[in-house]
Every structure is written in structure tokens, then in C-alpha cells.
Amino acid sequence: MAVSLTGTRISAIALPWFVLATTGSATRTGLVAFCEMVPYVVAKAFTGPLVDRAGPRSVSWVTDVVSASAVGAVPLLHALDMLSFWPLLVLVAVIGAARGPGDLAKEVMVPEAAERALIPLERAAGLTGVTERLAATVGPAIGGATVALVGPLAALTADAVCFASGSVIIALALPRRSAHVSPAAEGPPEPGYWSRFGDGFRFLRQEPLLLTITVTVGILNLLDAAFSTLLMPVWARESGHGPSVIGLTGSVLGIAAVGGSLIAAAVAHRMRRRLVFFGGFLVAGAPRFLVLAAGAPMWAVLAVFAASGFGMGFLNPILGAITFERVPRPLLGRVNALGDSLAWAGIPLGGLIAGAGVASFGLTAVLLVAAAAYVLTTTVTALRPQWREMDRVRASGSTPAPGLAPGLAPAPAPETEQGPGPLTRTEP
Numbered sequence: 549m550a551v552s553l554t555g556t557r558i559s560a561i562a563l564p565w566f567v568l569a570t571t572g573s574a575t576r577t578g579l580v581a582f583c584e585m586v587p588y589v590v591a592k593a594f595t596g597p598l599v600d601r602a603g604p605r606s607v608s609w610v611t612d613v614v615s616a617s618a619v620g621a622v623p624l625l626h627a628l629d630m631l632s633f634w635p636l637l638v639l640v641a642v643i644g645a646a647r648g649p650g651d652l653a654k655e656v657m658v659p660e661a662a663e664r665a666l667i668p669l670e671r672a673a674g675l676t677g678v679t680e681r682l683a684a685t686v687g688p689a690i691g692g693a694t695v696a697l698v699g700p701l702a703a704l705t706a707d708a709v710c711f712a713s714g715s716v717i718i719a720l721a722l723p724r725r726s727a728h729v730s731p732a733a734e735g736p737p738e739p740g741y742w743s744r745f746g747d748g749f750r751f752l753r754q755e756p757l758l759l760t761i762t763v764t765v766g767i768l769n770l771l772d773a774a775f776s777t778l779l780m781p782v783w784a785r786e787s788g789h790g791p792s793v794i795g796l797t798g799s800v801l802g803i804a805a806v807g808g809s810l811i812a813a814a815v816a817h818r819m820r821r822r823l824v825f826f827g828g829f830l831v832a833g834a835p836r837f838l839v840l841a842a843g844a845p846m847w848a849v850l851a852v853f854a855a856s857g858f859g860m861g862f863l864n865p866i867l868g869a870i871t872f873e874r875v876p877r878p879l880l881g882r883v884n885a886l887g888d889s890l891a892w893a894g895i896p897l898g899g900l901i902a903g904a905g906v907a908s909f910g911l912t913a914v915l916l917v918a919a920a921a922y923v924l925t926t927t928v929t930a931l932r933p934q935w936r937e938m939d940r941v942r943a944s945g946s947t948p949a950p951g952l953a954p955g956l957a958p959a960p961a962p963e964t965e966q967g968p969g970p971l972t973r974t975e976p
Contacts, residue, residue: 549676562779566704578904580898581898585895589892592648596886597748612715616708616712622704655882676867689795692793790889800857807861813865
């Protein structure tokens with residue numbers, strides 16, 4: 549996860565800057581982000597049954613190979629003077645379509661890893677969050693420095709190396725046989741693809757709490773995508789700081805998020821999830837938009853990003869733990885895929901809408917509107933009564949089932965009052 553996600557963070561800086569530097573168009577930069585995230589969301593949604601059937605190990609290393617090939621083709625074709633804007637969009641779409649199933653497969657491996665390590669799910673999810681945040685720290689630093697020193701194409705080459713390395717690690721280091729076994733291997737013939745896909749959808753729609761969380765996170769993901777893929781690069785260019793400041797702010801945010809994730813890994817199983825969830829979003833969201841809109845000095849920008857990163861560090865450990873404890877292992881791939889895809893459905897539109905907004909109204913106006921939307925989403929939705937279930941589920945499932953490691957709560961059956969379902973992750 550660390551190696552592959554580092555590559556993802558490098559490309560998140562290198563690709564937008566490459567398009568912005570070669571075309572000078574904020575709209576085209578937003579279109580590139582759109583063409584990557586639409587295939588990401590669609591592929592992730594529909595490959596859940598495949599991950600459950602084939603196993604996450606195979607899906608992970610194959611998709612990382614595809615990602616490495618597509619990313620590596622960008623600098624190669626550009627060096628050969630064969631890369632125009634439309635072929636670039638095709639390659640970006642391939643990258644997105646491969647990343648979706650690859651990220652899903654890595655998420656699905658976490659509960660088995662927790663079980664083998666004999667640790668609580670909150671701690672496993674917290675350590676996973678630390679890994680993600682470390683990648684979010686190292687990736688922007690490498691990406692921003694490489695783009696500033698030798699250009700975005702060299703950063704994309706480093707990105708391809710990361711994906712290829714991740715594929716080798718998964719193929720060689722993970723056990724070939726996994727506890728994540730398709731029911732078809734153990735019993736009667738498994739139903740067809742669409743029947744299995746429908747099982748995941750029916751499982752998800754039972755739980756009002758999880759649907760509410762999915763919608764909430766979906767709106768926030770759209771705003772975060774607009775921020776990272778377009779608003780931040782445009783601000784870096786217009787302020788005169790250049791691409792290196794993207795890596796600097798990303799690294800500061802990531803270091804602080806690592807600290808938050810480490811604390812969450814240590815004490816998340818004792819915290820009140822709802823309070824930490826909304827507190828984290830309040831700190832992590834709107835202040836980033838406002839400090840850029842205010843034209844604040846760099847020390848203030850870095851201070852706000854550090855505070856935001858610390859708040860972010862608590863979010864994914866909570867969301868991941870609830871997902872893993874509520875979803876039965878045989879359904880984890882397809883349910884996570886649907887939940888993530890619904891929550892990420894707005895991400896492809898983030899850069900596109902932001903690009904059109906910046907072209908029409910200017911950067912400052914878009915930053916202020918996005919900040920207001922962030923505040924409204926994290927305060928108004930918090931009033932819904934379903935959120936109380938976040939803590940109640942943990943209390944009711946605190947006793948491990950026979951055969952589970954300490955702290956691993958059994959997944960409740962679909963027909964119980966607290967019907968299980970997925971939670972979604974933030975920050976693609």
C-alpha cells in the first residue's frame with residue numbers, strides 16, 4: 549500500500565502540472581482529472597464481485613502492472629513527440645480504471661492481516677491510515693521536488709516505478725492462499741456475476757446510517773478533489789510559489805496526518821466515533837480553502853495545513869474499522885466497492901466544476917464557495933439521528949466471535965436491526 553499509494557500521490561501533482569504547463573488551461577486540467585476518476589469510480593464499483601471471487605492478491609498485482617505501463621507510456625510518448633491531448637486522456641482513463649480495483653483489493657486484505665496479527669480492527673485500520681498518510685507525505689514531497697527540479701515527466705517516471713514495485717511486492721511477498729475465499733470454492737456453485745453484484749447492493753441499502761455517511765463523504769470528496777486536482781495547482785501558479793509549494797504543503801499535511809493516525813491507532817477503540825468524526829472534518833475541511841482565499845503568508849498556510857492534516861488522521865481509521873466489523877468477509881469486496889464508488893461518484897466532477905468556476909469567476913470566489921459548502925455539509929448532516937449508531941454498533945459488537953482475534957467484532961447478519969454495510973474512505 550505504501551509503495552503504490554506513494555506513486556498515486558506523485559501522479560496527483562505531476563499530471564495536473566504537466567497539463568497546466570503544456571496547455572495553460574485550467575479547464576483542460578480539470579478534464580484530465582475527470583477522465584481519470586470516472587473510470588476509477590466505475591471500475592471500482594463493478595469489480596467488487598471479481599475481487600471476492602479471484603482474491604485480492606491477484607487483482608492487486610495485475611492492476612499495478614497495468615497502472616505502471618500506462619503511467620510510463622506518458623513520458624515515453626512525449627519524448628517521441630507522439631503525445632497529443634486526446635491520447636493523454638486515454639492513458640489517464642486506463643490509469644484510473646486500473647487504480648480502482650487495485651485500491652479496492654488492498655483494502656480488502658486488511659481484515660485478514662488484522663486477524664493474522666491478532667490486533668483489534670480499530671488498530672489495524674489506524675495502521676492502514678498511518679500507511680496512507682505516510683504515502684501522502686512522501687509522495688507530494690517527491691512529486692513536488694521532482695517537478696520543480698527536472699519536470700513533471702520525470703515525476704511520472706518515478707510514479708511508474710512505484711506501481712511496478714508495488715506489483716512485485718504483492719506477487720512475491722503475500723501468501724498465495726488467503727482466508728478471503730470465494731464461496732464457490734467451498735460449497736455449491738456460486739451465482740452469476742449480476743446476482744453477486746446485487747447481493748452487495750441489497751446488503752448496502754439496508755442501513756440508513758451508512759447511506760447517510762456515504763452521501764456526506766461523497767459531497768466532501770467532491771470538494772477535496774476540486775481542491776487537490778485544480779484549486780491548489782492554480783493557486784500555486786497564480787501566487788508565484790510554483791509546484792514545489794504543492795509538495796511542501798502536502799508533506800506538512802501528511803506529517804500531521806501521520807501523527808493523528810498514530811494516535812487513532814493507539815486509542816481509537818476508546819474514542820467516541822461520532823464526536824471525533826465531525827471534529828476531524830471541521831478542522832480538516834474549510835480552513836484549507838479559506839487560508840488560500842485570504843492570501844495569507846506561507847507560514848499561516850503551513851500552520852493551517854498542519855492542523856487540517858492532524859484532523860484528517862482520525863477519519864479513515866474510524867471509517868475503516870466500522871466497515872471491517874460490519875461487513876462479512878465474503879461480501880467485503882463488492883460491498884466496499886459499491887460504498888466507495890457511491891462516495892467517490894462526485895470526485896470526477898470536482899476538478900471539472902472547479903476548472904469551469906475558476907475560468908468564469910476567479911480562484912478566490914471558488915475557494916470561498918467551496919469552504920461554505922464544506923461547513924454546511926459537516927454541520928447540517930451532523931444533526932441527523934442516524935449518526936448515533938456509529939458508537940452503538942461498536943458497543944453491541946464488542947465481544948469477539950469464537951475464532952476471531954481479540955478486538956475483532958463479528959459481522960452482524962443482514963437482517964438485524966443494525967443492518968451492516970460499508971463505510972467509504974476519504975481522499976482518493
